[in-house]
Amino acid sequence: xxxxxxxxxxxxxxxxxxxxxxxxxxxxxxxxxxxxxxxxxxxxxxxxxxxxxxxxxxxxxxxxxxxxxxxxxxxxxxxxxxxxxxxxxxxxxxxxxxxxxxxxxxxxxxxxxxxxxxxxxxxxxxxxxxxxxxxxxxxxxxxxxxxxxxxxxxxxxxxxxxxxxxxxxxxxxxxxxxxxxxxxxxxxxxxxxxxxxxxxxxxxxxxxxxxxxxxxxxxxxxxxxxxxxxxxxxxxxxxxxxxxxxxxxxxxxxxxxxxxxxxxxxxxxxxxxxxxxxxxxxxxxxxxxxxxxxxxxxxxxxxxxxxxxxxxxxxxxxxxxxxxxxxxxxxxxxxxxxxxxxxxxxxxxxxxxxxxxxxxxxxxxxxxxxxxxxxxxxxxxxxxxxxxxxxxxxxxxxxxxx
Numbered sequence: 288x289x290x291x292x293x294x295x296x297x298x299x300x301x302x303x304x305x306x307x308x309x310x311x312x313x314x315x316x317x318x319x320x321x322x323x324x325x326x327x328x329x330x331x332x333x334x335x336x337x338x339x340x341x342x343x344x345x346x347x348x349x350x351x352x353x354x355x356x357x358x359x360x361x362x363x364x365x366x367x368x369x370x371x372x373x374x375x376x377x378x379x380x381x382x383x384x385x386x387x388x389x390x391x392x393x394x395x396x397x398x399x400x401x402x403x404x405x406x407x408x409x410x411x412x413x414x415x416x417x418x419x420x421x422x423x424x425x426x427x428x429x430x431x432x433x434x435x436x437x438x439x440x441x442x443x444x445x446x447x448x449x450x451x452x453x454x455x456x457x458x459x460x461x462x463x464x465x466x467x468x469x470x471x472x473x474x475x476x477x478x479x480x481x482x483x484x485x486x487x488x489x490x491x492x493x494x495x496x497x498x499x500x501x502x503x504x505x506x507x508x509x510x511x512x513x514x515x516x517x518x519x520x521x522x523x524x525x526x527x528x529x530x531x532x533x534x535x536x537x538x539x540x541x542x543x544x545x546x547x548x549x550x551x552x553x554x555x556x557x558x559x560x561x562x563x564x565x566x567x568x569x570x571x572x573x574x575x576x577x578x579x580x581x582x583x584x585x586x587x588x589x590x591x592x593x594x595x596x597x598x599x600x601x602x603x604x605x606x607x608x609x610x611x612x613x614x615x616x617x618x619x620x621x622x623x624x625x626x627x628x629x630x631x632x633x634x635x636x637x638x639x640x641x642x643x644x645x646x647x648x649x650x651x652x653x654x655x656x657x658x659x660x661x662x663x664x665x666x667x668x669x670x671x672x673x674x675x676x677x678x679x680x681x682x683x684x685x686x687x688x689x
Contacts, residue, residue, distance in 0.1 A: 313613035318637040322650035325643065330661035334688070335580035340668045341675070342569040347393040351549055353668035354574035355397065363544050366402035368484040371542075372446070375491045375506045376410040379434030380560045383552040386491050388440030389570075390549035394489055395444035407483065408441045409449035410509040413559070414622040419452040419513050428452050451477045451510070459512045462536040466655055469525040469532060475512035476538055486542045488578070492585055493554030494562055494593075496606045497615055498530065499639045501559050502585040503546045503578055504648055507533040520619050521627060523612065523634025527647035534578055535655040546581040548573040555593035556601050563599040565592040579652050580663050583643055587682040590640040591675060608636035642683050665689040 338357025340350045355361070364370070372394060374386035382388065395406050411417065411428050418425040428450035432438035441448045451459075459475040468474075480486070488503045495501040508519065508530060519529050534540065551570045556562040573588075575581035606614050615634045619627035637647035643659070644650055653659045665679060665687050679687040 313610050315609065315612035315633065316635055317608045318635050318645075318647060321642065321644035322647070322654075324654050325650035325659055328653060328657065328659040331658040334662040334664050335575070335577055335583075335660045336664045336666065337573060337575040337577075337580050337584050338666045338668065339584070339671065340572040341567070341671055342572075342669065344569045345389070345551060347389045347549060347570055348396065350570050350572035351390075351393045351397055351547065354572040355545065355547065357666045357668060358574050358576055359545055361401045363485065364398070364401050364403060365484075367404040368402070369405040369407070369482070370398050370403045370485045370487055371449070371479060371483040372398075372406065372408045373486060373488045373490075373506060373509065374408055374410050374437065375489075375501070375509065375559075376428065376432055376435060376437055377413040377509070378416050378560045379431045381435050383491055383493055383550060383554045383564060384558070384560045385435045385437060386489050387550055387552075388436045389551070390489055390547075391437060391440045391446075392444050393549060394487065394547065395441075395446045398487070399445070405483075406444075406446040407449040407479065408437075408444075408446045409451065409479070410506075411451040411511075412509075414513060414516050415618060417452055418622065419456065421456045424452060449479055451479075451512075454478065456512070460538075462538055464532070464535070465537055466532075466535065469528050470515075470518075473515060473518045474533065474536065475515050476510050476536065477512075480510070480538045480542065483542065485544045486539065487545045487547065488543065489547055489549065491554070492548050492550055492589070494556050494558035494589065494607065496557055496559070497611055497618075497634065497636075498527070498648070499607050499636060500586050500589050502548060502582045504534055504582045504652060505530060507539070510539065517619075517623055517627065520615055520634075521630065522632045523615055524632040526615075526634050527637055528651045531648045531651035531655065534652060543578065544576065546575050546578055548581070548585060553589070553592050555589060555596050556599070556605055557607075561601070563593070563596055563601040565596040579649060579656065580660060583646075583649055583660065583663060583683070584665065584679070584687065586639050586646060586649070587679060587687070588675075591678045595674075608638070611636040643686070660686065663687050
């Protein structure tokens with residue numbers, strides 16, 4: 288069944304000029320100010336740490352090994368343990384709209400060499416591309432994996448493909464938070480989280496028309512069953528907080544061991560499927576054992592890359608932040624029909640890329656963790672570009688030590 292996605296509408300709008308003729312009512316407000324709860328947090332006792340590598344060649348395995356060794360000795364991985372590699376495969380569009388197939392090959396090989404037994408790689412595509420409901424479905428994530436090249440990489444690596452929409456609807460379980468959650472009782476996660484020993488997140492790096500940017504924390508939306516995705520988008524007033532809270536549910540939080548971004552391209556505008564692309568001469572890698580430290584660094588990196596990307600047709604229109612609420616409501620009506628917008632609550636976007644205290648997702652994650660990072664050390668395995676070093680040192684009031 289052919290479907291229309293909000294990304295395709297945006298693409299059509301840009302090619303015809305229609306995106307510039309949105310009604311005045313489509314323009315929404317933007318969150319302002321700093322998160323007071325975040326600012327009240329006590330600082331961490333120890334600095335955070337990320338490892339970063341910028342290599343001049345497509346040496347995927349080398350870049351991966353450098354950053355992983357900079358943050359973890361992998362002692363958590365016992366011989367024969369099972370690992371779920373959570374990728375970002377929102378659509379059939381190729382990298383950088385999704386995780387790089389080369390990154391999957393490199394990571395699975397590293398995990399196997401470290402003693403992993405069963406390695407599963409999976410996700411569920413966005414609701415505009417794949418729908419699953421009790422008793423039925425439309426399209427499949429497996430097809431999207433085939434389209435974007437990830438299926439071939441998974442098969443070549445020897446890992447198992449695991450698509451959440453291939454599993455029975457009833458197999459999902461209701462997440463049980465150990466904190467006061469905006470999700471109430473409506474968050475359902477896939478059974479595989481209870482079956483594997485460890486989780487490693489292998490996201491993409493890119494802009495996102497609704498969230499502003501998408502990396503490891505935003506990738507957690509892929510874990511959600513369709514009814515939970517409907518709640519996330521329909522009750523837009525708590526969209527960002529709920530994205531953060533998915534990652535702090537004990538079923539996921541307690542098994543997360545490592546976060547790695549391994550890319551040779553980044554999507555620096557619009558997103559998650561289309562937009563302007565920044566292409567590295569070789570490849571870029573970023574790793575941490577902390578979601579917060581990883582995405583704080585990644586979110587600061589995106590504006591730097593965008594400023595250094597060339598002119599593009601995608602410069603004509605950028606939905607974030609001005610038209611976020613308009614497109615979220617449109618997306619709901621396209622994916623779920625009239626019931627999708629019943630009781631709709633507006634999504635008010637939050638800035639990113641300047642201060643964690645302005646980033647509604649990361650500030651909420653820090654509040655859940657109970658501490659705010661006072662310093663994040665950036666360990667570079669090879670010399671970083673001077674401009675990148677200067678950019679990171681100036682970001683968020685000197686948060687990053689490079």
